[in-house]
Amino acid sequence: MSVELRPLGVNCNIACQYCYQNPQRDAGNLTQSYDLELMKAAVEREGGSFILFGGEPLLLPEQDLEALWAWGLEKYGSNGIQTNGTLINDNHIRMFKQYQVQVGISIDGPSELNDVRWAGSLERTRQQTAQVEAVIERLLKEGIVPSLIVTLHRGNATPDKLPLMHDWFRSLDRAGIQSVRLHILQVDYSQIQNKYALSLIENIQALLSFAELEQELTTLTPDVFRDVENLLLATDNEATCVWRACDPYTTSAVRGVEGKGQRSNCGRTNKDGIDFVKADSAGYERYLALYHTPQEYGGCQGCRFFVMCKGQCPGTAIAGDWRNRTEHCSVWKQLFEYLEQRLLGQGKTPISLDANLHYLEENMLDDWQHGLNPSLNTKLNEMRAIAAQQPPLTCALES
Ligand code: SF4
Ligand code: SF4
Numbered sequence: 001m002s003v004e005l006r007p008l009g010v011n012c013n014i015a016c017q018y019c020y021q022n023p024q025r026d027a028g029n030l031t032q033s034y035d036l037e038l039m040k041a042a043v044e045r046e047g048g049s050f051i052l053f054g055g056e057p058l059l060l061p062e063q064d065l066e067a068l069w070a071w072g073l074e075k076y077g078s079n080g081i082q083t084n085g086t087l088i089n090d091n092h093i094r095m096f097k098q099y100q101v102q103v104g105i106s107i108d109g110p111s112e113l114n115d116v117r118w119a120g121s122l123e124r125t126r127q128q129t130a131q132v133e134a135v136i137e138r139l140l141k142e143g144i145v146p147s148l149i150v151t152l153h154r155g156n157a158t159p160d161k162l163p164l165m166h167d168w169f170r171s172l173d174r175a176g177i178q179s180v181r182l183h184i185l186q187v188d189y190s191q192i193q194n195k196y197a198l199s200l201i202e203n204i205q206a207l208l209s210f211a212e213l214e215q216e217l218t219t220l221t222p223d224v225f226r227d228v229e230n231l232l233l234a235t236d237n238e239a240t241c242v243w244r245a246c247d248p249y250t251t252s253a254v255r256g257v258e259g260k261g262q263r264s265n266c267g268r269t270n271k272d273g274i275d276f277v278k279a280d281s282a283g284y285e286r287y288l289a290l291y292h293t294p295q296e297y298g299g300c301q302g303c304r305f306f307v308m309c310k311g312q313c314p315g316t317a318i319a320g321d322w323r324n325r326t327e328h329c330s331v332w333k334q335l336f337e338y339l340e341q342r343l344l345g346q347g348k349t350p351i352s353l354d355a356n357l358h359y360l361e362e363n364m365l366d367d368w369q370h371g372l373n374p375s376l377n378t379k380l381n382e383m384r385a386i387a388a389q390q391p392p393l394t395c396a397l398e399s
Contacts, residue, residue, distance in 0.1 A: 002080065003043050003050040004256045005057075007034040007064070010267070012055040014084055014128070016117045018153065018196055020186050020268050020315065021055065027273025034259030036067060042261035048072075050257070051080035051102075058087040065092075069099035078102065082149070084117070085132040088139075096144050103139060103146040107132050109156040110168050116155035116196060140175055147179040148172070153196040157206040166213050173220040181240075182210060182222045184328050186268065186316050203331045208338055228332075228339050231308035232350035234360075234376040241266075242313040245287045245373050248322040249279035252373075268315025269322060284368035286314060290325055291365060298324035304352045305336045307364050307376060351376070359383065 009031030010021040024030075043050045050072060058065075058081075072079040078100040085105040096103055107129070108114045114129040115122070139146050150156075156165055172180070184203055187193045198206060211225050223240060230236045231243055241253030248269040256264035256278075263278045270276075290311040293299020298318050300306050311317070312326035319327075326332065340350045351357060363379055374382070 002255075003046045003048055004053040004254055004266075005039060005043060005050040005068070006031075006053050006055065006256060006264070007039060007057065007068075007259045008055055008059055009258060010055040011059055012084070013059060014056070014086060014117060014119055016084075018116065018151065018185055018187075018192050020188060021270075023188055023271060023273040024267065024275070025273075029273050029275065031259045035261065036064060038261035039068075039257055039259065040071060042257040042263070044075075046255045046257060046263070049076035049078065049080070051082060051104075053082050053256075056084055056087065057081055058083050058092065062091055062095075066095055066099075069095055069101060073099045080104070082106070085135050086119075086128050088135045093139065093142055093144070096139070097142065101144075103144055104149060105132065105136060105146045106149045106151075107136075108151055108153070109161075109165055113156040113161060113164060113168070116153055136177075137175070140177075145176060145178060147181070148177060149181045149183065151183040151185055152198060152203065152206050153185045154198060155196065157198055158202060159205065162206060162209050166209070169210070169213060169217065169220060173217040176219060178219050178221065180220060180222045182207070182224050184316075184331060187327075188271065188320065200330055203328065204334045207331060207335055211335070211338060211342075224335075225339065228308075228335055229343065231376065232336065232340060232343055232352060233348060234351050234380050236308075236375045237377050239375070242316075243308065243310065244375075245284055245310045245368065246314055247279075247282040247284060247286070248314040249276070250282045251278075252282055266315065268313060271320040282371065282373065284371070284373060286311065286322055287368050288365060289323060291361070295325075295329075300325050300329075303333070304357065305333065307357070307361050308352065309336065351380075 010024045011030055015025060052068070069079045080102040082104040085107060095101065108117060110133055111126065111129060115125055119125040119128045136146060185197050187197050210222055214222055214225055227239050227243055230239060236243065244253065246253060251266035251269060254266035258264050264275045265278050287310055290300040291306060292301060294301045295303065300311050309332055312328065312332060314322035316326045316328055318324035336352065340352055343350050351360065360376065360380065363383055367374055367379065
């Protein structure tokens with residue numbers, strides 16, 4: 001897990017209308033200044049390497065970017081950045097190459113499909129999107145393969161827009177893009193819900209359509225399908241944080257360092273606009289509670305996908321309350337069921353259909369109670385090793 005270094009906090013040149021960091025902006029919680037040495041010391045304390053994050057990290061003056069990346073390369077052997085791509089210039093590209101910067105770009109589609117990432121006017125928005133598309137092409141020509149983050153919403157994933165999105169994915173695949181992270185829109189405000197959120201059915205249709213499309217792609221892998229398949233097969237050591245029983249007070253997958261070296265959590269759990277102090281040790285109360293709480297009260301009781309899904313990211317919990325399961329529960333259930341069937345068709349047995357699933361559940365609950373959070377893969381291997389040490393049952397008549 002790398003450190004998210006946020007020199008300018010949530011400051012951003014576009015601040016998308018749906019951004020999960022908007023509660024912080026609305027609360028006026030904006031970073032005004034940073035200190036390179038304090039940040040470096042904090043990264044070292046976290047145990048680096050780091051990825052530059054924002055807001056928009058390319059708002060940083062180029063000489064400071066160069067200083068951070070030169071240090072990062074020397075210390076950790078590589079660097080990373082997550083950017084909206086709108087500010088990338090020739091000098092940035094030079095630095096990406098020189099300092100081995102892995103580049104992640106957030107874009108929701110080509111042309112009008114990216115309009116939700118609004119830049120003040122339609123003309124400016126389209127111009128900005130064209131610029132980011134050109135940057136992606138240029139990076140590929142320069143031998144830098146960016147990964148993409150794509151959020152699904154009414155602007156790009158309603159049934160009329162999906163064919164265009166699929167064509168875009170096919171073209172990204174041909175161009176050599178390897179990794180796309182698909183996000184369901186996280187909604188923090190009712191206006192955004194009304195304007196941009198897909199309906200339950202539309203979200204399901206969109207995700208399943210990408211799961212179908214994935215079969216014909218050669219290099220590009222949307223990570224959500226790989227994750228869900230790996231969880232179903234208990235080969236989940238590399239699963240992304242949303243499937244790993246994240247504690248909202250430590251967010252172990254996200255170790256944030258702010259401009260003055262303060263530690264911070266993943267912004268997805270930050271519903272009040274305030275960066276609360278990061279807790280020193282993780283607790284898994286959310287997962288114990290979800291397992292035992294009936295689904296009609298916001299829990300996950302009785303769901304056969306529980307040890308795989310775990311109620312998903314606490315930042316997407318119903319009503320912004322991490323004690324609840326994700327508000328996208330029905331979407332994930334359908335995806336689990338769809339991929340469950342696909343695996344069965346390949347002759348593989350998902351653990352969600354294993355008669356011994358409850359033993360795995362009991363063992364995971366026991367570990368969470370003791371402050372441990374193993375992958376399913378680790379837990380199953382442990383259970384198998386213990387079972388192998390048990391003496392074989394002997395018949396009383398033999399002795
Ligand atoms: S809050 Fe969600 S996105 Fe953030 S680290 Fe936890 S699981 Fe990951
Ligand atoms: S699919 Fe829904 S009920 Fe099942 S574990 Fe996930 S969030 Fe909970």
